[in-house]
Amino acid sequence: MIVDANANLGNWPFRRTSYNDPKRLLERLARVDIDRAWVVSLDAVMYKNVHAANAPLAEMAAEYPALMPVATINPTFPAWERDLVECKESLGYRGVRAYPNYHQYELGDPAFDDFLAVADDLDMFVEIAVRMTDERHHHPLCMVPPVELAALPDLAAKYPRLPIMLINAKNTDLVPLIEPTEGMENLWFEMSHIEGTGGVEQLGRSLGLEHILFGTHAPYYYPESAILKVTRECEFSEEEQEAILYGNAGRLLASAGP
Amino acid sequence: MIVDCHVHPTSPPDQMLHYADRMSIDKLCLSLGPHFIQQPTPEQVEADNDFNRRLVEVYPDRFLAYANLNPNYLEHSLREIERCLVDGPFIGIKLWVAMRCDHANCDVIAERIAELGALVLQHTFYRTGGNLAGESSPADLAALADRHPQTTFIMAHGGLNWEKGLKTVIEQENILVDTCGFDPEMGYTEMAVRLLGAERVVYGSDGAGRSFASQLAKVYGADITESEKTAILGGNMERILGL
Numbered sequence: 001m002i003v004d005a006n007a008n009l010g011n012w013p014f015r016r017t018s019y020n021d022p023k024r025l026l027e028r029l030a031r032v033d034i035d036r037a038w039v040v041s042l043d044a045v046m047y048k049n050v051h052a053a054n055a056p057l058a059e060m061a062a063e064y065p066a067l068m069p070v071a072t073i074n075p076t077f078p079a080w081e082r083d084l085v086e087c088k089e090s091l092g093y094r095g096v097r098a099y100p101n102y103h104q105y106e107l108g109d110p111a112f113d114d115f116l117a118v119a120d121d122l123d124m125f126v127e128i129a130v131r132m133t134d135e136r137h138h139h140p141l142c143m144v145p146p147v148e149l150a151a152l153p154d155l156a157a158k159y160p161r162l163p164i165m166l167i168n169a170k171n172t173d174l175v176p177l178i179e180p181t182e183g184m185e186n187l188w189f190e191m192s193h194i195e196g197t198g199g200v201e202q203l204g205r206s207l208g209l210e211h212i213l214f215g216t217h218a219p220y221y222y223p224e225s226a227i228l229k230v231t232r233e234c235e236f237s238e239e240e241q242e243a244i245l246y247g248n249a250g251r252l253l254a255s256a257g258p
Numbered sequence: 259m260i261v262d263c264h265v266h267p268t269s270p271p272d273q274m275l276h277y278a279d280r281m282s283i284d285k286l287c288l289s290l291g292p293h294f295i296q297q298p299t300p301e302q303v304e305a306d307n308d309f310n311r312r313l314v315e316v317y318p319d320r321f322l323a324y325a326n327l328n329p330n331y332l333e334h335s336l337r338e339i340e341r342c343l344v345d346g347p348f349i350g351i352k353l354w355v356a357m358r359c360d361h362a363n364c365d366v367i368a369e370r371i372a373e374l375g376a377l378v379l380q381h382t383f384y385r386t387g388g389n390l391a392g393e394s395s396p397a398d399l400a401a402l403a404d405r406h407p408q409t410t411f412i413m414a415h416g417g418l419n420w421e422k423g424l425k426t427v428i429e430q431e432n433i434l435v436d437t438c439g440f441d442p443e444m445g446y447t448e449m450a451v452r453l454l455g456a457e458r459v460v461y462g463s464d465g466a467g468r469s470f471a472s473q474l475a476k477v478y479g480a481d482i483t484e485s486e487k488t489a490i491l492g493g494n495m496e497r498i499l500g501l
Binding site for chain 2: 015016017018019032133134135136137138139140143193194195196197198199200218219220221222223224225227228229232233234235
């Protein structure tokens with residue numbers, strides 16, 4: 001069993017992507033033995049009303065039990081709270097993703113605190129996408145810096161029941177978090193952007209392997225990258241590898257609501 | 259055979275080889291030094307080259323090396339080519355961000371490299387917001403390669419903004435592109451093979467800063483033929499270097 005906690009469906013405005021519908025994505029992931037995937041809508045990132053992507057994604061994923069859709073919410077947009085409640089109670093979403101950089105707010109803004117409070121009340125898990133693509137080659141009309149994470153430890157401490165996942169975080173984003181997040185059971189780190197020879201092994205042990213989630217960022221990335229990092233390059237015990245590939249994802253879901 | 263055409267000695271050699279072994283990488287081509295210096299003095303250039311020479315001497319079956327040069331010091335660069343390539347084991351030179359490769363000094367260097375039948379590994383970026391002052395773009399390299407058709411160049415990183423980088427060097431058949439130093443973005447290797455041919459694409463990682471796995475994934479995960487993958491992973495470097 002392998003669970004991909006970071007996969008994408010739909011279109012990215014700056015590059016044509018392949019394997020971006022449910023059937024072809026699952027077939028592509030199956031080539032590297034990935035059985036299940038948590039998916040977001042790439043389209044949602046640049047929509048003004050991001051909630052417009054949530055019903056279609058839920059509908060699309062409903063036909064594929066191997067997919068678990070994750071909603072997108074912009075907590076600076078009117079009626080976001082109503083949208084989030086609808087995601088949980090009508091559309092069946094268990095998790096929700098935020099893009100603070102694309103939607104132009106900071107983690108320390110009151111709107112994000114309100115968002116975490118509502119997600120906590122709804123027993124959902126929250127994903128924070130630190131980036132979507134390498135900032136060095138962004139479209140010149142859409143240069144979006146990575147999310148500043150300094151406020152994260154205090155927020156995670158304020159909502160200890162709320163599972164919070166960092167998505168697409170690089171080594172330079174994660175290293176400053178090692179000390180201030182030590183012992184925080186509700187913080188999870190998806191590994192697709194961890195680099196360096198043996199990087200997932202070295203940084204993962206510093207962050208705590210029990211909080212590392214397997215993720216590919218497919219189909220924007222080749223899914224072989226994440227698979228090869230965890231199953232070949234890094235020297236993990238069988239138990240550690242199983243935890244990263246699916247066990248930790250299961251524990252995260254268990255710590256959120258149904 | 260898997261040949262990594264682009265690594266830097268920024269982690270201990272035993273550690274680098276440990277992970278290379280786990281990924282079945284046979285040979286690793288070193289450049290720069292343990293610390294990256296954008297504008298190295300001649301003394302720093304020599305220190306980097308001496309550092310890599312020692313690694314090649316200690317691990318002759320595993321490491322190859324490109325000589326680091328700073329083309330702003332042209333006479334020193336030519337002397338360093340003699341010291342490292344003519345008298346030593348180096349397979350080529352590495353040009354990083356000290357000077358754009360469109361400069362006339364690089365013509366002199368490229369001419370000498372052609373005489374020696376060696377390689378030029380050239381860093382290239384199309385960086386949104388503008389390159390560093392001495393940082394070459396694929397267009398700079400294409401211009402240099404046009405003037406020196408007998409010199410073989412490896413365009414590192416595909417230019418980073420690789421859709422633009424690959425299209426820039428289609429016509430320069432003396433330019434190969436490597437796979438290294440950027441995220442494992444799906445489609446890169448397919449586009450490189452489609453536009454340039456597999457014989458002009460070589461695997462590189464940019465380790466130790468990059469994961470061997472993430473960069474090998476660009477080859478293993480690409481929708482290309484097995485023979486094309488074999489060529490990219492090592493066949494092309496074997497042919498060029500006569501390994």
